[in-house]
Amino acid sequence: MSHATTAEHDDHHGDHPTGLARWLFTTNHKEIGTLYLVFSLVMFLVGGAMALVIRAELFAPGLQLVNPEFFNQMTTMHALVMIFGAVMPAFVGLANWMVPLMVGAPDMALPRMNNWSFWILPFAFTLLLMTLFLPSGAPASGWTLYPPLSLQGGNSLAFVIFAIHLMGISSIMGAINIIATILNMRAPGMTLLRMPMFVWAWLITAFLLIAVMPVLAGAVTMLLTDRFFGTSFFNAAGGGDPVLYQHIFWFFGHPEVYIMILPAFGIVSEIIPTFSRKPLFGYTAMVYATASIAFLSFIVWAHHMFTVGMPLGAMLFFMYATMVIAVPTGVKVFNWVATMWRGSMSFETPMLFALGFVVLFTIGGFSGLMLAIVPADFQYHDSYFVVAHFHYVLVTGAIYSIMAGVYYWLPKWTGHMYNETLGKVHFWWSTIWVNVLFFPQHYLGLAGMPRRIPDYAVQFSEFNAISSIGGFMFGIGQLLFAYIVWQCARGGKKATAQVWEGAHGLEWTVPSPAPLHTFDTPPVVDDQIAVHKDKLT
Amino acid sequence: MKRTNELIVALAVMAVIVVITWGLFAVGDNMPRGVTAYSNDVYELHNIILGIVTVIGVLVFTAMFTSIVLHRKSKGYEAAKFTHSTKAEIAWTAIPVLILVGMAVPATSVLIDMESTGDAEMNIKVTGYQWLWKYDYLEEDVSLYSALDRDSNRARQISSGIDPESVDNYLLNVDKPLVVPVDTKIRFLLTSEDVIHSWWVPELGWKRDAIPGTVNEAWTRIDEEGIYRGQCAELCGKDHGFMPIVVEAVSKEEYAIWLSEQRQEIAATAHDAAREWTREELMDHGANVYQAQCAACHQADGSGLEPAFPALAQNGSPTGSVDDHLSVVLNGREGTPMSGFRERLQPQDIAAALTYTRNAWSDSEGEIVQPSSIIELDQG
Numbered sequence: 001m002s003h004a005t006t007a008e009h010d011d012h013h014g015d016h017p018t019g020l021a022r023w024l025f026t027t028n029h030k031e032i033g034t035l036y037l038v039f040s041l042v043m044f045l046v047g048g049a050m051a052l053v054i055r056a057e058l059f060a061p062g063l064q065l066v067n068p069e070f071f072n073q074m075t076t077m078h079a080l081v082m083i084f085g086a087v088m089p090a091f092v093g094l095a096n097w098m099v100p101l102m103v104g105a106p107d108m109a110l111p112r113m114n115n116w117s118f119w120i121l122p123f124a125f126t127l128l129l130m131t132l133f134l135p136s137g138a139p140a141s142g143w144t145l146y147p148p149l150s151l152q153g154g155n156s157l158a159f160v161i162f163a164i165h166l167m168g169i170s171s172i173m174g175a176i177n178i179i180a181t182i183l184n185m186r187a188p189g190m191t192l193l194r195m196p197m198f199v200w201a202w203l204i205t206a207f208l209l210i211a212v213m214p215v216l217a218g219a220v221t222m223l224l225t226d227r228f229f230g231t232s233f234f235n236a237a238g239g240g241d242p243v244l245y246q247h248i249f250w251f252f253g254h255p256e257v258y259i260m261i262l263p264a265f266g267i268v269s270e271i272i273p274t275f276s277r278k279p280l281f282g283y284t285a286m287v288y289a290t291a292s293i294a295f296l297s298f299i300v301w302a303h304h305m306f307t308v309g310m311p312l313g314a315m316l317f318f319m320y321a322t323m324v325i326a327v328p329t330g331v332k333v334f335n336w337v338a339t340m341w342r343g344s345m346s347f348e349t350p351m352l353f354a355l356g357f358v359v360l361f362t363i364g365g366f367s368g369l370m371l372a373i374v375p376a377d378f379q380y381h382d383s384y385f386v387v388a389h390f391h392y393v394l395v396t397g398a399i400y401s402i403m404a405g406v407y408y409w410l411p412k413w414t415g416h417m418y419n420e421t422l423g424k425v426h427f428w429w430s431t432i433w434v435n436v437l438f439f440p441q442h443y444l445g446l447a448g449m450p451r452r453i454p455d456y457a458v459q460f461s462e463f464n465a466i467s468s469i470g471g472f473m474f475g476i477g478q479l480l481f482a483y484i485v486w487q488c489a490r491g492g493k494k495a496t497a498q499v500w501e502g503a504h505g506l507e508w509t510v511p512s513p514a515p516l517h518t519f520d521t522p523p524v525v526d527d528q529i530a531v532h533k534d535k536l537t
Numbered sequence: 538m539k540r541t542n543e544l545i546v547a548l549a550v551m552a553v554i555v556v557i558t559w560g561l562f563a564v565g566d567n568m569p570r571g572v573t574a575y576s577n578d579v580y581e582l583h584n585i586i587l588g589i590v591t592v593i594g595v596l597v598f599t600a601m602f603t604s605i606v607l608h609r610k611s612k613g614y615e616a617a618k619f620t621h622s623t624k625a626e627i628a629w630t631a632i633p634v635l636i637l638v639g640m641a642v643p644a645t646s647v648l649i650d651m652e653s654t655g656d657a658e659m660n661i662k663v664t665g666y667q668w669l670w671k672y673d674y675l676e677e678d679v680s681l682y683s684a685l686d687r688d689s690n691r692a693r694q695i696s697s698g699i700d701p702e703s704v705d706n707y708l709l710n711v712d713k714p715l716v717v718p719v720d721t722k723i724r725f726l727l728t729s730e731d732v733i734h735s736w737w738v739p740e741l742g743w744k745r746d747a748i749p750g751t752v753n754e755a756w757t758r759i760d761e762e763g764i765y766r767g768q769c770a771e772l773c774g775k776d777h778g779f780m781p782i783v784v785e786a787v788s789k790e791e792y793a794i795w796l797s798e799q800r801q802e803i804a805a806t807a808h809d810a811a812r813e814w815t816r817e818e819l820m821d822h823g824a825n826v827y828q829a830q831c832a833a834c835h836q837a838d839g840s841g842l843e844p845a846f847p848a849l850a851q852n853g854s855p856t857g858s859v860d861d862h863l864s865v866v867l868n869g870r871e872g873t874p875m876s877g878f879r880e881r882l883q884p885q886d887i888a889a890a891l892t893y894t895r896n897a898w899s900d901s902e903g904e905i906v907q908p909s910s911i912i913e914l915d916q917g
Contacts, residue, residue: 063696136844276608276616282622342617378579379579447569457706463566
């Protein structure tokens with residue numbers, strides 16, 4: 001192993017600007033990764049504040065705080081900010097930091113483009129968030145922007161569409177960079193089937209991004225011309241079809257869902273083996289399962305729109321195809337449990353979040369399978385049952401995995417151990433309240449409460465009040481997370497290169513904190529260092 | 538020894554998980570069984586699937602937590618070395634496939650039944666508007682509009698000071714319910730005049746989108762007399778939460794009586810449209826129409842909600858000429874939420890609403906509009 005070479009790195013990289021210029025002009029994958037992660041944390045808090053406006057209004061029946069129009073702006077903006085501002089940039093940030101370290105590359109393949117991918121985002125979100133201050137207010141038609149409703153809104157629609165274009169450009173460039181890095185810059189001996197699961201998950205995710213972000217761009221551009229230039233793609237009176245938009249949107253939207261969960265699978269597949277002190281069970285099956293889920297994501301989009309009125313055959317097809325996804329997803333869950341089985345487990349914060357992920361994501365997966373059953377979906381659709389479902393897979397799925405990943409790699413990034421006691425408090429606090437927040441929403445949906453309503457019939461009062469209390473407590477807990485990260489960046493117990501006793505892989509062979517430049521001379525990956533050597537023999 | 542240990546702990550863990558799961562089922566609501574054969578099928582399908590995923594969940598979490606309890610470093614447990622097992626992996630790919638097939642069979646048969654809209658004994662066209670429903674009884678020449686009732690509407694205004702608990706069926710009550718006979722196969726044809734809505738009454742077991750430019754089909758046959766309530770389920774703008782649905786299922790005899798009452802009312806309305814109205818009559822009726830149809834956007838005092846919903850009066854005087862005003866009310870304004878009311882309202886409603894808006898907030902007496910002039914305009 002050659003990590004000793006990483007210490008003598010400075011000469012040819014020359015001087016490094018300081019202050020603001022350092023961050024504006026950086027082409028370093030670690031610094032860009034940090035930018036992405038900090039940006040994502042800020043957006044997480046902004047989107048969370050919007051969620052709290054929603055939960056505050058829904059605390060009791062009657063309208064107390066906001067008018068319905070503003071309520072709709074909050075639900076719309078909360079989703080857009082969380083999906084495009086919090087979850088996706090967090091995963092890209094983790095990829096930036098970790099993919100080169102995991103495959104033994106000195107940096108991302110296209111460093112200047114990497115800088116640009118990130119710096120587009122603040123502009124995109126300025127465009128998006130400034131709509132809150134426009135006379136017509138922010139978009140209020142839901143994050144899906146279904147016409148004709150979205151076409152009724154004011155000029156804010158144009159701002160949102162251009163923001164989405166920018167986010168799309170950023171994501172596509174980020175994805176190209178990740179693919180180029182993984183396919184071209186792996187260290188000698190790092191064969192594809194020796195790659196860590198996080199790298200595999202991101203490789204597949206990057207292809208999904210390249211495939212579907214242009215589809216979203218096309219859909220919203222048609223909205224733009226319908227709204228401002230008199231076309232009739234989605235206007236029935238002009239020969240268009242509002243349902244066409246939904247088909248195009250969800251052709252993007254379903255792979256998008258997996259863009260937000262496949263990297264999560266990758267992170268959890270790194271953490272569980274480390275803290276079980278046992279290699280990942282069924283590595284090859286995990287790779288194929290990830291690829292199968294990605295493939296299936298392209299042929300199930302219409303399950304988001306069973307109630308629009310489709311031919312029987314189409315509904316049956318989309319139901320069966322959706323149910324099939326349960327098979328590879330089940331393989332993943334079973335393999336994680338099998339990894340833990342007869343391991344030697346310890347329960348540091350990253351492991352707690354990973355275990356929380358496995359349990360709570362699985363619950364979200366179960367409600368997802370229920371939603372696939374078309375006749376039952378005719379009841380569940382657009383009710384709070386759906387809201388509960390996608391928050392289980394996104395908050396206790398995607399966000400939990402991101403937090404697990406942050407705790408797991410934070411010592412590598414900062415060189416310090418975070419405060420373990422506070423980390424555990426953060427986990428238990430979040431896990432209790434996130435269930436108080438989202439579990440009662442299943443009941444509300446089954447009892448007949450539609451989603452996206454600012455006020456409700458009195459029989460829904462109790463569970464809404466409970467859910468709102470959970471929401472505020474969960475929200476407060478995330479300030480603790482921000483504090484723990486800040487505290488760890490400032491100082492703390494020195495971390496070793498290995499950090500975790502059971503950790504394997506190239507990222508743990510470089511010192512903590514990882515120096516700005518690593519693997520200038522590529523390491524040689526042999527069976528000794530490869531995590532997943534077992535399946536090769 | 539190791540295996541016995543694991544078995545004992547697994548049983549204990551499973552007991553705990555079962556108790557927690559039972560608790561979660563006990564405290565919450567389940568889907569209603571509903572009042573049709575088909576809602577009952579959906580309810581049972583839902584319960585079967587919920588049961589299957591619950592059993593799978595209990596098994597998976599039992600394995601996981603047994604491991605968490607036993608296989609700990611802090612107890613000095615040494616990690617095993619195995620990394621895969623072809624047998625296990627084949628088993629947990631193949632068994633789920635079989636379970637899914639088991640789920641798909643009943644789901645398919647219920648779906649085929651749900652989609653069989655043929656042989657209907659009557660047809661009702663449902664049209665969604667922002668933010669009310671129109672029901673046309675296609676064989677009967679009877680139609681009605683159904684909007685949020687007045688009490689709920691008053692209480693739901695921001696900081697209204699009215700306790701929602703004091704309102705009967707808060708947000709789930711309408712001015713005029715959809716009246717239907719029991720034991721009759723009813724086919725619904727759903728469409729919309731503006732944005733996408735979705736017609737959902739949980740007791741009937743389904744929802745279906747009402748989409749402009751498209752006619753969707755669904756059906757029901759209600760077994761029990763009663764009042765069944767639901768709501769719009771697709772986000773349709775600011776008052777999406779305020780367009781409830783009420784279905785009143787009555788005996789066939791009562792339904793026949795109700796129909797004849799409706800016909801009499803229609804005849805009376807037609808007679809009303811033809812006669813001359815006094816200013817007071819127009820203002821009184823106009824106040825009601827304005828409250829029901831206009832106030833949600835243009836506000837009770839005509840001040841509007843800029844920029845989306847313009848003011849109808851400035852400093853007490855109406856904005857724009859009568860002719861322009863009438864043309865917008867009849868035809869709507871393209872590219873805005875203002876839709877035309879020509880089809881939705883009777884001539885006397887439009888005349889009264891216009892008279893009201895041109896006089897209610899003004900100090901001087903403004904123009905009045907007669908129903909007859911609107912009939913002429915329509916014919917001319």
